[in-house]
Amino acid sequence: MTLNNVKILIGDDSILARKQLKDVIRSYGSPIFFEAANGQEAVDAYKKETPDLVFLDIVMPVKDGITAVSEIVGHDKNADIVIVSSVGTQTQLKAAIEAGANDFIQKPLNADQVRHIITSRFEGR
Amino acid sequence: MYAQFFGNYLLTRDIVTKEQLITAMQKKTSQHMKLGTLAIHAGYMTAGEVDRVIILQTHQDKRFGEIAIHEGYLTETQVAELLKKQKPDFLRLGQVLIEDGVLDNEQLQDAIINYQSESEFDDFIYSDETRETIEHLLANFFVASERPLTRYELSYLQLLFNNLVRFIGDDFTPVAPYSAKEYPTNYCVSQKVSGEFSVRISIDMTKKCCIDFASRYAREIFPDFDEYVQASLEDFLNLHNGLFTVNLSNDYSVELQPDPPALETRELLTFQTETYLLPIIYPFGMLHFIIEIAPVE
Numbered sequence: 506m507t508l509n510n511v512k513i514l515i516g517d518d519s520i521l522a523r524k525q526l527k528d529v530i531r532s533y534g535s536p537i538f539f540e541a542a543n544g545q546e547a548v549d550a551y552k553k554e555t556p557d558l559v560f561l562d563i564v565m566p567v568k569d570g571i572t573a574v575s576e577i578v579g580h581d582k583n584a585d586i587v588i589v590s591s592v593g594t595q596t597q598l599k600a601a602i603e604a605g606a607n608d609f610i611q612k613p614l615n616a617d618q619v620r621h622i623i624t625s626r627f628e629g630r
Numbered sequence: 631m632y633a634q635f636f637g638n639y640l641l642t643r644d645i646v647t648k649e650q651l652i653t654a655m656q657k658k659t660s661q662h663m664k665l666g667t668l669a670i671h672a673g674y675m676t677a678g679e680v681d682r683v684i685i686l687q688t689h690q691d692k693r694f695g696e697i698a699i700h701e702g703y704l705t706e707t708q709v710a711e712l713l714k715k716q717k718p719d720f721l722r723l724g725q726v727l728i729e730d731g732v733l734d735n736e737q738l739q740d741a742i743i744n745y746q747s748e749s750e751f752d753d754f755i756y757s758d759e760t761r762e763t764i765e766h767l768l769a770n771f772f773v774a775s776e777r778p779l780t781r782y783e784l785s786y787l788q789l790l791f792n793n794l795v796r797f798i799g800d801d802f803t804p805v806a807p808y809s810a811k812e813y814p815t816n817y818c819v820s821q822k823v824s825g826e827f828s829v830r831i832s833i834d835m836t837k838k839c840c841i842d843f844a845s846r847y848a849r850e851i852f853p854d855f856d857e858y859v860q861a862s863l864e865d866f867l868n869l870h871n872g873l874f875t876v877n878l879s880n881d882y883s884v885e886l887q888p889d890p891p892a893l894e895t896r897e898l899l900t901f902q903t904e905t906y907l908l909p910i911i912y913p914f915g916m917l918h919f920i921i922e923i924a925p926v927e
Contacts, residue, residue: 518890519868521848521861564868566890591872592888594879611876612869613797 506628508534512556515540516547516573517589518565522614526560526589529619534627544568548576551584558626561606563590563597571600578605587622589614636720637803637911639745646732648911651803654726656913658719658801665694667725668712669704670739677735679703719800782827785881786874790919793870794910798846805909811901813920818894819863820920823871825886828924832894833867835917842914864891 513536515523523540530536539554541547545568547561559577563570570588577584586608588601593611601609610618637655640646646654666680675683675698683697690697695713698704704712724742727733733741779787794802818834835843837855844862845852852859871888878884901922908919 519861519865521858521865524858525848564872564888564890566892591869592875593872594876594885596879596885612872 506534506624507630508536508623508627511536511558511627511630512554513538514547514550514554514556514559516542516544516550516559516565516570517562518542519562522562522589522612525614526619529614529616530623532616533620533623544570544573547573548580551577552580555581557585558622559584559586560589560610561586563588563592563601571597571604574601574604574606585626635804636741636745637723638805640727640741641803642806643741643744645737645741646727648805650727650730650732652911652913652916654723654730654732655801655803655911657730658722658726658913663722664725665698665709665712666735667721667728667738668715669698669708670735671718671721671742672708672712672715674708674712675703677739680735723803782878782882782884785877786829789874789877790870793866793873797866797869798843799912801913803911805911807906807908807921810905810907810920813899813901813907813918815894815897815899817860817863818899818920819860819867819891820894821864821867821871821891822889823875823886824889826884827886830920830922831867831871832899832920832922833863833917834894834920835863836915839912839915839917842912843917860893864893867891 508530511534513530515526515538517523517526520542527538536557539550539556541550543565544561547559547570548568550556551559561570561573565573568576570590574586574588577586582605584605586606587610588606588608589610589612590597591612593609598609608622610622637651641648641651666675666683669675670677670680679698679701683694683701683703686697686701687694692700695704695709699706699709724733724738728735728738791804794800813834815834816836817840818832820830820832822828822830840859840863841852841855843866844859847862847866848858852862868888868891875886875888878886899920904923906921906923908921910917910919
C-alpha cells in the first residue's frame with residue numbers, strides 16, 4: 506500500500522491530536538496532509554483541496570464537527586469523512602452518520618482502528 | 631489502585647505534612663521494598679518484632695529473612711510468599727516515610743491498620759476492587775460536601791481517578807477536596823459540560839508541572855512549555871469529559887454536551903456557585919481540579 510498523492514484532511518482543535526493522528530498514519534505511508542483547527546477551517550480546506558479522506562473531531566470552536574460534516578457532504582456527496590471524538594455517545598454517533606460521516610473512532614486514538622480505516626480505503630494502491 | 635488514598639489518609643490525620651508527602655512520593659519509585667515492611671502489612675510480624683530483627687541485623691551478617699526465620703517470627707514459606715507477592719505502591723510510600731524519619735515502623739503499622747479498618751475493607755491492594763468498594767471509598771473521601779454525592783458526581787470522580795491512572799500514572803495521591811470561593815490560577819484550562827445539568831471543570835498547575843504532565847499524557851518527552859504541552863492539558867480534559875458524557879449517556883440516558891476546552895486567562899477565579907477544589911499530588915508536583923457545579927452564565 507502506498508499513500509503517495511493521497512490527500513488527507515485532519516480537523517481537530519488540538520494540535521497534539523492532529524500530530525498523533527498524523528504519526529499513526531505515517532507508519533503506513535506518506536500522504537499529503539492538510540490541517541484545520543476548527544469546523545469552519547475544515548469546510549474551507551475541503552472545498553479548496555478536495556481530500557480523499559477527512560478525519561474530524563466533534564467538539565471544536567467556531568463550528569462543531571457534525572455541522573462541518575453536513576456542510577462538506579452538502580458540497581460533495583462523495584466526501585469520505587471519519588469522526589474521531591471522545592464524545593462517542595449513541596446520540597452523537599447517530600448525528601454524525603445522519604450528517605454523512607462514514608465511520609466513527611472513539612478517542613483515545615487506537616492505532617488499530619486507524620489502520621483499519623486506512624487499509625480499507627487505500628490497500629491495493 | 632486506591633492505595634492512592636493512603637497518602638491522603640496520612641495527610642488528613644496530620645501524620646505527615648504535604649511537603650513530607652511530596653518528598654516521599656518523589657523518592658518512592660526507586661524504592662526497594664523491605665521484607666519487614668511487607669511482613670507488617672501481611673500481619674506476619676509486629677512492628678516491634680521487625681525493629682528487633684533490624685537491631686539483630688546490626689550484630690549479625692545475615693539477611694532480614696534469615697534472622698526472622700531463626701527467631702521464629704516468619705516461616706520459610708512466608709518469606710517466599712512475601713518476596714513473590716506484588717509490592718503495593720502505598721507500602722513503598724510508607725517505607726520512604728520511615729527512612730526519612732517521618733514515621734517509625736510502629737506508626738506505619740498503626741496507620742495501615744486504622745486506614746484499612748476505617749475504609750472498611752481488607753487486603754484492598756491485592757483484591758480486585760468492586761464498584762461498590764470504590765464508590766464507598768470515594769464517598770468517604772469526598773467529605774468536603776455536606777450532602778451525599780449524587781450518582782453522577784460519584785461516577786465523575788471514579789472516572790477521573792481511573793483516567794489519571796490510565797493516562798498519567800498511578801503514582802498520585804489525591805488530597806481531600808474542599809469548597810472554595812476563589813482560586814488564583816497558574817496555567818489553567820477549563821471546559822464546560824452542559825445539558826440536563828451543567829458543570830465547569832478546570833485543571834490548573836504550574837508551567838513546569840504542565841511539561842511533566844504533558845510528557846506522560848502524550849508519551850513523549852517535551853523539554854519546554856510549548857503548544858504541544860498546552861494542547862495536552864486541553865486534550866486530557868476534553869478526553870476525560872468526553873468519556874464522562876459517554877458513560878452518562880450509556881448508564882443513565884443523560885445527554886450532555888462539552889464545549890471546546892479553553893485557556894483560562896483570569897489570574898483569580900471567583901465562584902458564585904458550589905465549587906470544589908481537588909488537589910492531586912504527583913511526584914512532579916501538584917495539580918488542581920476545579921469543579922464548579924451549575925456555573926451561572
